[in-house]
Amino acid sequence: MLAMSSPTFSPLYRQIKELLLDSLRAGEWRPGEAIPSEIELATRYRVSQGTVRKAIDELAGENLLVRRQGKGTFVATHGERQVRFRFLRLSPDAGEPVAPERRLLDFRRARAGAELARLLEIKSGDPALVLRRLLVFGGDPVVLEEVWLPGNLFKGLSAVAITEHKGALYNLFETQFGTRMVRAEEKLKAVGADAPSAELLGVAPSHALLQVERLSFTYGDKPVEWRRGLYKTDRHHYRSELG
Amino acid sequence: MLAMSSPTFSPLYRQIKELLLDSLRAGEWRPGEAIPSEIELATRYRVSQGTVRKAIDELAGENLLVRRQGKGTFVATHGERQVRFRFLRLSPDAGEPVAPERRLLDFRRARAGAELARLLEIKSGDPALVLRRLLVFGGDPVVLEEVWLPGNLFKGLSAVAITEHKGALYNLFETQFGTRMVRAEEKLKAVGADAPSAELLGVAPSHALLQVERLSFTYGDKPVEWRRGLYKTDRHHYRSELG
DNA sequence: GAGTGGTCTAGACCACTAG
DNA sequence: TAGTGGTCTAGACCACTCC
Numbered sequence: 001m002l003a004m005s006s007p008t009f010s011p012l013y014r015q016i017k018e019l020l021l022d023s024l025r026a027g028e029w030r031p032g033e034a035i036p037s038e039i040e041l042a043t044r045y046r047v048s049q050g051t052v053r054k055a056i057d058e059l060a061g062e063n064l065l066v067r068r069q070g071k072g073t074f075v076a077t078h079g080e081r082q083v084r085f086r087f088l089r090l091s092p093d094a095g096e097p098v099a100p101e102r103r104l105l106d107f108r109r110a111r112a113g114a115e116l117a118r119l120l121e122i123k124s125g126d127p128a129l130v131l132r133r134l135l136v137f138g139g140d141p142v143v144l145e146e147v148w149l150p151g152n153l154f155k156g157l158s159a160v161a162i163t164e165h166k167g168a169l170y171n172l173f174e175t176q177f178g179t180r181m182v183r184a185e186e187k188l189k190a191v192g193a194d195a196p197s198a199e200l201l202g203v204a205p206s207h208a209l210l211q212v213e214r215l216s217f218t219y220g221d222k223p224v225e226w227r228r229g230l231y232k233t234d235r236h237h238y239r240s241e242l243g
Numbered sequence: 244m245l246a247m248s249s250p251t252f253s254p255l256y257r258q259i260k261e262l263l264l265d266s267l268r269a270g271e272w273r274p275g276e277a278i279p280s281e282i283e284l285a286t287r288y289r290v291s292q293g294t295v296r297k298a299i300d301e302l303a304g305e306n307l308l309v310r311r312q313g314k315g316t317f318v319a320t321h322g323e324r325q326v327r328f329r330f331l332r333l334s335p336d337a338g339e340p341v342a343p344e345r346r347l348l349d350f351r352r353a354r355a356g357a358e359l360a361r362l363l364e365i366k367s368g369d370p371a372l373v374l375r376r377l378l379v380f381g382g383d384p385v386v387l388e389e390v391w392l393p394g395n396l397f398k399g400l401s402a403v404a405i406t407e408h409k410g411a412l413y414n415l416f417e418t419q420f421g422t423r424m425v426r427a428e429e430k431l432k433a434v435g436a437d438a439p440s441a442e443l444l445g446v447a448p449s450h451a452l453l454q455v456e457r458l459s460f461t462y463g464d465k466p467v468e469w470r471r472g473l474y475k476t477d478r479h480h481y482r483s484e485l486g
Numbered sequence: 487g488a489g490t491g492g493t494c495t496a497g498a499c500c501a502c503t504a505g
Numbered sequence: 506t507a508g509t510g511g512t513c514t515a516g517a518c519c520a521c522t523c524c
Contacts, residue, residue: 009520011493037509048495053510061304063486069510070502087485183486189476190433190451208433208451214485233432240483242330242457243306243426252501254512280490291514296491312491313521 016045016055024064024075025219031077031174035065038073064182064219078170078181087170087184089239090143090231100135100142105200107131107159109151119215120150120223127151131162134200141201142236145212145229153179153224179224184216188238193230201232210238259288259298267307267318268462274320274417278308281316307425307462321413321424330413330427332482333386333474343378343385348443350374350402352394362458363393363466370394374405377443384444385479388455388472396422396467422467427459431481436473444475453481 020035029035038056042049056073059065063086066074078084084099091097110128117124128151135143147169149157154177165172174180192206201209210231218224231238263278272278281299285292299316302308306329309317321327327342334340353371360367371394378386390412392400397420408415417423435449444452453474461467474481 011519013493039509050496051494054493056510067510068503070504070508072509089483089485183484186483186485188431188453188481188483190453190474191476192451206449206451208435208449210431210433210453231433233434238431238483240332240429240431240481241426242332242429254500256512282490293515294513297512299491310491311522313489313523315490 012047013051013054013058016041016047016052017058019045020055020059021064021219027178029075030178031075031180032079034072034074062182076180078168078174084168087168087181090236091239092137092236094235098137100137103134103136104159104163105132105134107162112148112150116148116226119226120148122150122152129154129157131159137236140235142232143229144197144200145227147225147227149225153177173225179218181216181225182218184214186215187213191230197230201230203232203234207232209233212238255290256294256297256301259284259290259295260301262288263298263302264307264462270421272318273421274318274423275322277315277317305425319423321411321417327411330411330424333479334482335380335479337478341380343380346377346379347402347406348375348377350405355391355393359391359469362469363391365393365395372397372400374402380479383478385475386472387440387443388470390468390470392468396420416468422461424459424468425461427457429458430456434473440473444473446475446477450475452476455481 020041023029023035035041036044038049038052041052045052056065056067060067060073063076063083066076066080068074076083078087085097108130110130112120112122112124112126112128114124116128117126120128129149130146132144132146134141135145154173157177161176162169162172170181189211190208191211193201193203193209195205197209198205198207201207203209210233212227212229212231214225214227214229215223216225216227263284266272266278278284279287281292281295284295288295299308299310303310303316306319306326309319309323311317319326321330328340351373353373355363355365355367355369355371357367359371360369363371365371372392374390376388376390377384378388397416400420404419405412405415413424432454433451434454436444436446436452438448440452441448441450444450446452453476455470455472455474457468457470457472458466459468459470
């Protein structure tokens with residue numbers, strides 16, 4: 001277990017990290033499951049426990065794994081509370097965040113246009129899935145969003161499956177399709193509401209809305225979802241942490 | 244160097260981290276300066292080098308320290324390129340980010356109102372400083388913002404000092420006043436432009452703008468700045484990373 | 487060559503969880 | 506009580522920077 005040379009030098013623990021990442025990508029351990037213990041991994045890869053620890057440390061730092069003292073190390077999942085707040089950054093101006101009601105407006109099969117194909121790194125014309133939905137907080141419609149998915153990865157996804165699923169979309173994706181969203185990049189703009197969106201969100205046309213475009217990635221920075229949301233920020237705001 | 248008991252258990256490296264934080268707060272090492280070597284710190288605190296390393300690891304992870312192999316460990320500073328991008332999250336839709344021209348519109352001494360006092364954790368009526376400025380990107384006014392500071396921390400700050408300073412405000416704060424902004428929380432909303440803001444940003448009244456409210460903290464989560472910005476997002480967007 | 491941070495090991499012991 | 510992750514140590518050696 002050594003493979004180093006001057007120009008391509010990569011420390012042992014980083015090679016171990018890559019091996020663990022390979023296993024995660026391959027679905028060897030599914031979201032929520034425990035991975036082997038540090039000692040077992042150290043034996044398997046013929047390195048010291050400390051080296052395995054450092055590899056796991058990095059993966060835990062990237063929120064791919066979760067350590068639980070006395071129990072083991074687990075593949076991170078979107079079932080956990082905190083994770084949801086990491087991906088839905090909208091908070092009420094007053095009071096505690098609550099889980100929204102999700103209303104599916106539309107679900108259909110489509111073909112990827114040039115722009116979507118570029119973003120999702122698939123071919124123009126490849127199958128795609130599109131859904132539109134409304135997030136309603138305490139009776140108040142706050143988010144209108146459109147979600148685009150590569151059809152090949154989410155074969156069999158249906159309006160019924162989405163409607164019947166309790167919990168976040170990302171939870172459905174990882175439990176039913178083995179695809180875990182690991183991180184995302186968002187681009188925010190302020191825009192004026194078009195007529196249909198204004199109607200759905202209960203505001204006047206051209207009312208200022210927060211437009212959020214999101215590209216989500218799974219293991220290995222592979223893009224697997226694109227969405228565009230319109231947020232009504234009259235009584236909510238988008239949280240951002242700088243540091 | 245041991246102080247542990249069951250309920251208040253804190254590992255050694257975390258105690259070391261607190262000691263290092265104390266030194267940072269006290270200004271023992273100023274932004275940009277090197278801190279003592281790991282071996283020296285290990286000797287000073289009578290722990291192993293590995294324990295010091297772990298303490299420094301965490302501080303580096305929080306962007307308070309920067310490690311440079313072969314040279315030493317340095318107190319992080321707002322002079323560095325990357326840091327600026329961490330705090331100014333506005334990017335042009337097309338092309339590379341560029342440094343904006345900063346036009347100071349207004350600078351004055353004031354008193355903290357109840358709301359500002361609460362946010363900055365000072366007393367209502369305490370001295371405060373307020374400045375308004377415009378950030379202009381390639382001739383295009385894009386950001387209009389108002390910055391509120393506790394007067395006691397930034398005694399002697401003047402319009403001239405701000406105008407003559409090249410570089411970010413945070414750079415001025417840390418070099419002239421020894422106060423380094425370590426992290427910040429932002430709340431974003433979409434709002435319609437009021438008449439004076441619209442005028443300054445070159446848009447029609449009620450044009451949709453991105454409102455960014457920021458509370459900035461120095462070491463120890465002490466709030467030391469509040470700002471409200473209006474971003475024209477016609478050709479720019481706000482970047483956000485979720486993970 | 488000397489000094490700094492970075493990696494790796496082996497071993498001891500602590501804290502937490504579960505049967 | 507056994508198994509897991511968490512801490513701490515001491516020592517060897519590597520990679521990088523500067524003189």
